[in-house]
Amino acid sequence: MQKFGIGKYRNIIVSVALFLLLDASVLLTNFYMSFQISEDATAVNLAGRQRMLSQRIMKSLLETDVSLFNSDARQNALDELQRSVNLFDNTLKAFKNGGVTTDANGFPVQLNPADPGKAQNALNAADEIWRPFLAGIKLLLLQGSNIDNPNFTARLQDAVQYGTANNLELLRLMNELTVALEDKATAKASRLRMIQTVGMSLAILNFLLILFHFLKQLKQSDAIIEQSRQETEEILETVNEGLFLLDEHLTIGQQYSKKLTQIFHREDIAGTSFQSLLKSLISEKDMSTAESFIKLLFKPTVNQKLIGELNPLNEIEIHIADDNGQYQSKFLNFQFSRVVVTGTISHVLATVSDITRQVMLSRDLDNARRQSESQMELLSTIMHANGDLMPMFVRNSVGSLEKINNILKLPSRSHVQHMGKVHQIYALIHGFKGEATSLGLTPFAELAHKFEDQLEALATNENLTGNDFLSLTVLLNQILRQLDAAEKLLERLAKLSQVAAQPEIAEKPDWTHFQNLADDMAQRQGKEVEIVCSGLNDYPLPAELASTVNRLCIQFIRNAISHGIETVQDRMDLQKTPRSEINIHFCRLRSGHWRLTVQDDGAGINTEQIRLKAIQSGLVTEQQSELMSQKQLIALIFSPTLSTQSAADMDAGRGMGMTVIRDLVKDQGGKINVATRAHMGSTFTITLPAATNLATQAA
Amino acid sequence: MQKLMIVDDSNVIRSKIRRSVQSERFKLVASASNGAEAITHFKATKPDVVTMDLTMPNMDGIACIEQLIRLNPDVLILVVSALSDKATGIEALEKGARGFLLKPFTEQDINAALLELTDFLYV
Amino acid sequence: MSEDKIQIFIDGVVRYFNHTPDKSVQVGTPYLAEKGKPMALDMTGLIGVSGPDKGCVYFSAPRVLLKHLLLSIGEPDTSEANLVDLVGEVANTIAGNARASLGKEFMISVPVVIEGTPSTLHLPKNSRAYVIPINWKSYTAAVAICLEEN
Numbered sequence: 001m002q003k004f005g006i007g008k009y010r011n012i013i014v015s016v017a018l019f020l021l022l023d024a025s026v027l028l029t030n031f032y033m034s035f036q037i038s039e040d041a042t043a044v045n046l047a048g049r050q051r052m053l054s055q056r057i058m059k060s061l062l063e064t065d066v067s068l069f070n071s072d073a074r075q076n077a078l079d080e081l082q083r084s085v086n087l088f089d090n091t092l093k094a095f096k097n098g099g100v101t102t103d104a105n106g107f108p109v110q111l112n113p114a115d116p117g118k119a120q121n122a123l124n125a126a127d128e129i130w131r132p133f134l135a136g137i138k139l140l141l142l143q144g145s146n147i148d149n150p151n152f153t154a155r156l157q158d159a160v161q162y163g164t165a166n167n168l169e170l171l172r173l174m175n176e177l178t179v180a181l182e183d184k185a186t187a188k189a190s191r192l193r194m195i196q197t198v199g200m201s202l203a204i205l206n207f208l209l210i211l212f213h214f215l216k217q218l219k220q221s222d223a224i225i226e227q228s229r230q231e232t233e234e235i236l237e238t239v240n241e242g243l244f245l246l247d248e249h250l251t252i253g254q255q256y257s258k259k260l261t262q263i264f265h266r267e268d269i270a271g272t273s274f275q276s277l278l279k280s281l282i283s284e285k286d287m288s289t290a291e292s293f294i295k296l297l298f299k300p301t302v303n304q305k306l307i308g309e310l311n312p313l314n315e316i317e318i319h320i321a322d323d324n325g326q327y328q329s330k331f332l333n334f335q336f337s338r339v340v341v342t343g344t345i346s347h348v349l350a351t352v353s354d355i356t357r358q359v360m361l362s363r364d365l366d367n368a369r370r371q372s373e374s375q376m377e378l379l380s381t382i383m384h385a386n387g388d389l390m391p392m393f394v395r396n397s398v399g400s401l402e403k404i405n406n407i408l409k410l411p412s413r414s415h416v417q418h419m420g421k422v423h424q425i426y427a428l429i430h431g432f433k434g435e436a437t438s439l440g441l442t443p444f445a446e447l448a449h450k451f452e453d454q455l456e457a458l459a460t461n462e463n464l465t466g467n468d469f470l471s472l473t474v475l476l477n478q479i480l481r482q483l484d485a486a487e488k489l490l491e492r493l494a495k496l497s498q499v500a501a502q503p504e505i506a507e508k509p510d511w512t513h514f515q516n517l518a519d520d521m522a523q524r525q526g527k528e529v530e531i532v533c534s535g536l537n538d539y540p541l542p543a544e545l546a547s548t549v550n551r552l553c554i555q556f557i558r559n560a561i562s563h564g565i566e567t568v569q570d571r572m573d574l575q576k577t578p579r580s581e582i583n584i585h586f587c588r589l590r591s592g593h594w595r596l597t598v599q600d601d602g603a604g605i606n607t608e609q610i611r612l613k614a615i616q617s618g619l620v621t622e623q624q625s626e627l628m629s630q631k632q633l634i635a636l637i638f639s640p641t642l643s644t645q646s647a648a649d650m651d652a653g654r655g656m657g658m659t660v661i662r663d664l665v666k667d668q669g670g671k672i673n674v675a676t677r678a679h680m681g682s683t684f685t686i687t688l689p690a691a692t693n694l695a696t697q698a699a
Numbered sequence: 700m701q702k703l704m705i706v707d708d709s710n711v712i713r714s715k716i717r718r719s720v721q722s723e724r725f726k727l728v729a730s731a732s733n734g735a736e737a738i739t740h741f742k743a744t745k746p747d748v749v750t751m752d753l754t755m756p757n758m759d760g761i762a763c764i765e766q767l768i769r770l771n772p773d774v775l776i777l778v779v780s781a782l783s784d785k786a787t788g789i790e791a792l793e794k795g796a797r798g799f800l801l802k803p804f805t806e807q808d809i810n811a812a813l814l815e816l817t818d819f820l821y822v
Numbered sequence: 823m824s825e826d827k828i829q830i831f832i833d834g835v836v837r838y839f840n841h842t843p844d845k846s847v848q849v850g851t852p853y854l855a856e857k858g859k860p861m862a863l864d865m866t867g868l869i870g871v872s873g874p875d876k877g878c879v880y881f882s883a884p885r886v887l888l889k890h891l892l893l894s895i896g897e898p899d900t901s902e903a904n905l906v907d908l909v910g911e912v913a914n915t916i917a918g919n920a921r922a923s924l925g926k927e928f929m930i931s932v933p934v935v936i937e938g939t940p941s942t943l944h945l946p947k948n949s950r951a952y953v954i955p956i957n958w959k960s961y962t963a964a965v966a967i968c969l970e971e972n
Contacts, residue, residue: 292789303819306798310788319929327929408853466850473852
């Protein structure tokens with residue numbers, strides 16, 4: 001990690017070091033050069049002094065010369081000459097070969113030999129002139145100061161003469177030296193400026209490099225940070241779970257996924273406590289269990305893979321008000337896992353998912369399973385009953401129960417009115433119970449029995465109120481629901497049997513159930529019936545035709561037993577055979593049409609009874625009925641609202657049987673013919689189109 | 700090879716665990732049918748790993764875990780319980796148990812749990 | 823839908839009427855509404871139910887009953903707004919009663935008042951609603967309970 005750190009900052013460190021190095025070298029050069037420049041300045045000063053000294057020597061000589069009669073002045077001039085000559089000579093030597101001279105304050109000054117070239121040339125030339133001049137002056141000075149000494153005046157004259165001749169040249173040469181030295185100093189100064197400029201430029205350049213490098217890196221790392229921030233944001237925006245971090249005080253972190261706000265219908269989640277998030281959504285017990293559970297995750301010795309079973313929030317139902325104040329039930333799944341940073345558990349990551357759909361689905365599946373179980377029960381009930389009678393039973397029963405419901409619906413306030421309802425309902429439910437029993441539909445019979453029990457309780461209730469009927473209504477709903485289920489099952493069975501009937505030519509059907517049905521019904525009504533079938537098995541019948549024939553026969557048998565055939569007793573009184581006979585004959589006509597004939601030897605159709613019933617049920621008016629022919633009256637038996645039986649019992653439908661026949665025949669495009677004779681019986685003749693016709697019709 | 704002790708009041712469960720564990724990883728050193736018995740065996744055999752039922756006569760699992768941890772804070776205790784109350788299971792872990800396995804379990808379940816427990820490196 | 827739960831809703835309405843000066847409230851014989859066909863009088867206060875049972879419960883009454891009810895509780899202003907308020911209040915009472923008796927898991931929404939036949943009613947299609955006539959004075963209102971059956 002540290003290595004990585006240096007690597008990351010290496011360029012910067014090198015750049016800064018280079019910057020410092022450059023600055024230091026510029027500073028050093030500066031220091032060195034300014035030292036040199038001060039040396040040069042001294043040299044220039046001294047060179048200037050040489051100029052002055054050359055003139056002062058001349059001046060001293062001339063003063064000596066004019067002070068012939070003033071010995072003091074003469075002596076002063078000679079002293080001055082002596083000092084000037086020494087200083088000039090020393091300085092000239094020091095300039096020429098390097099050496100020590102004296103500065104204006106009398107301090108020794110070290111001079112380096114002048115550079116070859118102009119300065120040295122000037123010095124050499126000056127030296128040439130100076131040396132004889134110096135010799136002459138030295139000779140002069142050796143003579144003392146006595147003007148009476150002829151040597152003195154002669155030497156003085158020589159020196160003045162030489163000085164006058166060469167003084168200007170010496171001055172010029174010294175001036176040349178000064179200029180040369182000045183030039184050198186100027187060159188040095190400009191070099192120094194250049195070095196400074198270059199150094200500073202380099203430093204600035206380096207600084208800029210550092211700056212740009214830094215900025216670029218900053219920008220890059222900013223971009224990376226921004227990108228990762230954006231990525232985090234995107235993840236949190238789109239993830240399908242509520243994600244958030246919890247610290248060990250169960251405080252929710254600053255960042256969380258958007259889904260979390262959707263699950264809890266709130267925005268202010270950052271920094272709040274986990275408890276406040278779930279407050280009033282889950283029970284206090286679950287809350288405290290959850291707290292302890294999460295705290296376990298902060299306990300390092302606990303193995304988080306081995307505590308999943310203890311999570312109290314793995315499938316928890318909450319009821320939460322949505323933005324419209326409507327309560328929603330949700331199933332949430334909370335998962336918690338440790339976040340480990342450098343070996344310590346820093347946070348617990350909580351993941352909430354809305355598993356409502358899954359839970360609902362599995363509940364639906366459970367329901368479906370339970371339903372299919374009860375359907376199976378119902379199915380076995382239906383299978384035990386006569387399959388063909390079942391749809392009829394369901395239709396009849398729904399009718400009866402709806403009648404019961406309509407009775408309940410009638411306004412009633414008084415005890416008498418309530419009691420009236422109890423009795424009316426009793427008759428209806430009793431009929432239903434009878435039918436269910438006769439068909440062996442035990443579950444329905446049991447429900448009806450329970451219903452009767454409750455009715456009986458109501459009947460003996462002296463303070464009967466509307467509210468007391470509630471249990472009855474609930475039970476009514478229950479029976480209706482069972483009937484709904486049975487109806488659906490029957491529909492599906494019908495479809496199944498259609499599918500099963502795919503091979504067009506069915507096995508020869510077994511018609512023995514006609515006799516069973518007849519026996520069953522007849523026995524309950526004190527009658528005896530013999531079913532005689534012929535022709536039914538003479539032809540290979542298409543499944544659909546067989547089913548139609550079967551259903552027609554069942555309805556005819558039911559109808560004949562309920563309405564046509566007399567009781568054994570009546571028949572004996574009428575001198576008829578006690579056992580009546582229903583003849584079913586089926587054949588194919590030459591035209592290809594099918595003919596079904598059902599003949600009974602019962603009482604025949606009582607047209608007078610039909611007429612009265614039709615008037616009673618509002619089917620026709622009395623006047624209308626008087627104008628009706630026998631044939632027209634007989635046709636009325638096919639209308640759904642007519643039943644000649646005085647009271648509905650468990651075998652007679654409420655006049656639905658003949659309607660069913662009419663509808664079946666109509667559906668097949670067939671015809672019905674009825675012949676009847678009092679005490680002789682009735683004959684129903686059905687003509688159905690040929691199977692091929694059926695097929696064309698279907699197509 | 701780690702030393703294992705099984706604590707459960709049902710001998711069916713005890714024998715199921717005994718049959719399930721890998722013999723090359725664990726050596727069964729003791730079985731106990733209640734907490735008090737477990738303490739005695741623990742002192743004598745010093746097991747490294749303990750499977751612990753929670754509801755037992757004569758000192759329940761929670762009290763037993765507390766005592767075992769006092770005797771050896773490093774013992775690896777796996778709670779094996781068919782609890783209806785999650786809070787009790789959490790309490791067992793608060794007392795020092797390291798993991799929890801819900802009854803009923805399969806042979807693979809108990810094996811995987813014990814391996815997870817012993818191979819687990821603390822954070 | 824158990825009988826007990828239905829009874830709680832009935833009690834809620836009866837309790838409301840029992841707090842009026844005229845306590846002559848009478849419950850009629852409960853019956854079943856046709857599947858998916860809501861029974862509705864002039865004004866209906868509806869509360870949505872969620873939780874283990876889903877569907878709705880509503881109180882429906884003819885205007886004349888509501889006007890009379892307003893007068894009987896000493897409110898002479900029988901404006902439409904007050905009628906709406908009243909229906910909402912009855913629905914609220916039913917909801918409150920249910921909340922108190924059925925506990926938290928029975929979630930009940932804020933009442934909504936609908937005029938006329940509530941075509942927007944989301945009645946569960948697979949179940950028949952229970953309708954309980956509420957007779958008060960010479961008028962009849964009703965409570966309907968329509969919850970999905972599981």
